Amino acid sequence: MNKKLIIGNWKMNKNEKEIKSFFDSFSKSKDLNSIKCEYGVAPTFLDLMYTKELFSKNKKMIIASQDAHFEKSGAFTGAVSYQQLKDHGINYSIIGHSERREYFNDTDEVINKKVITLIENDMVPILCVGENLKERSKKKHFKVVAKQLHYDLNNVNIEKAKNIVIAYEPIWAIGTGKSATSEDAIEMAKFIRQELKTLFNEEVAKEIKILYGGSVNDKNVKEYLSNEFVDGALVGGASLDASKFIELLKGAN
Numbered sequence: 001m002n003k004k005l006i007i008g009n010w011k012m013n014k015n016e017k018e019i020k021s022f023f024d025s026f027s028k029s030k031d032l033n034s035i036k037c038e039y040g041v042a043p044t045f046l047d048l049m050y051t052k053e054l055f056s057k058n059k060k061m062i063i064a065s066q067d068a069h070f071e072k073s074g075a076f077t078g079a080v081s082y083q084q085l086k087d088h089g090i091n092y093s094i095i096g097h098s099e100r101r102e103y104f105n106d107t108d109e110v111i112n113k114k115v116i117t118l119i120e121n122d123m124v125p126i127l128c129v130g131e132n133l134k135e136r137s138k139k140k141h142f143k144v145v146a147k148q149l150h151y152d153l154n155n156v157n158i159e160k161a162k163n164i165v166i167a168y169e170p171i172w173a174i175g176t177g178k179s180a181t182s183e184d185a186i187e188m189a190k191f192i193r194q195e196l197k198t199l200f201n202e203e204v205a206k207e208i209k210i211l212y213g214g215s216v217n218d219k220n221v222k223e224y225l226s227n228e229f230v231d232g233a234l235v236g237g238a239s240l241d242a243s244k245f246i247e248l249l250k251g252a253n
């Protein structure tokens with residue numbers, strides 16, 4: 001079985017002082033060597049380089065961005081391009097998080113451009129998909145996720161598609177403390193894998209990591225990941241505190 005992957009999404013949190021204190025307590029942890037999963041954090045654009053430098057001796061720590069613009073450069077005030085990220089050694093980017101879709105109007109068309117651009121540049125998009133509460137209560141969750149996958153992964157180069165990471169994040173479970181059951185996560189991971197087979201092929205679909213995200217913490221992480229279908233987790237709130245994050249990573253082993 002592939003190693004599990006855990007990415008902490010720090011959202012619009014932490015200043016340098018707080019990141020330094022996270023780093024100090026993370027790096028001093030006696031448990032660091034017992035962590036077997038792959039892991040990383042996604043700070044704000046402003047703190048990407050600071051965080052990367054702090055963790056430069058920790059070769060396992062992936063530093064990911066929370067978004068990327070699909071254009072290489074140009075008149076796009078407020079944006080940071082995939083190329084600028086790549087030039088700075090940032091090769092992972094969360095794309096299509098529900099907060100981006102909701103508050104920044106990231107449409108499937110835009111998300112598709114971002115995914116294609118990252119893939120073409122040998123970067124790793126962590127593509128978020130998931131339904132809202134209304135859609136879940138109307139039992140439309142499979143339909144919604146299928147639609148997002150088909151739009152967002154349209155025209156992605158099949159030769160490079162294995163680098164994609166998908167994060168299934170039911171919107172009703174993000175930051176709410178209401179987590180989906182492990183059965184919900186497994187059921188959707190299986191469904192997504194099936195859709196990926198249709199979109200690409202069986203071999204590629206097998207390689208793509210499928211994460212679950214939504215109120216995962218050090219107490220419930222085992223529940224979600226102790227199976228062969230869910231390949232890891234995208235974690236918000238529980239990634240902010242270094243000792244809790246370490247406990248969570250240990251639970252993902």
Ligand code: PEP
Nearest residue numbers: 174175213214215236237
């Ligand atoms: C997220 O924002 O991707 C997330 C899963 O948040 P939380 O873990 O806080 O629900």
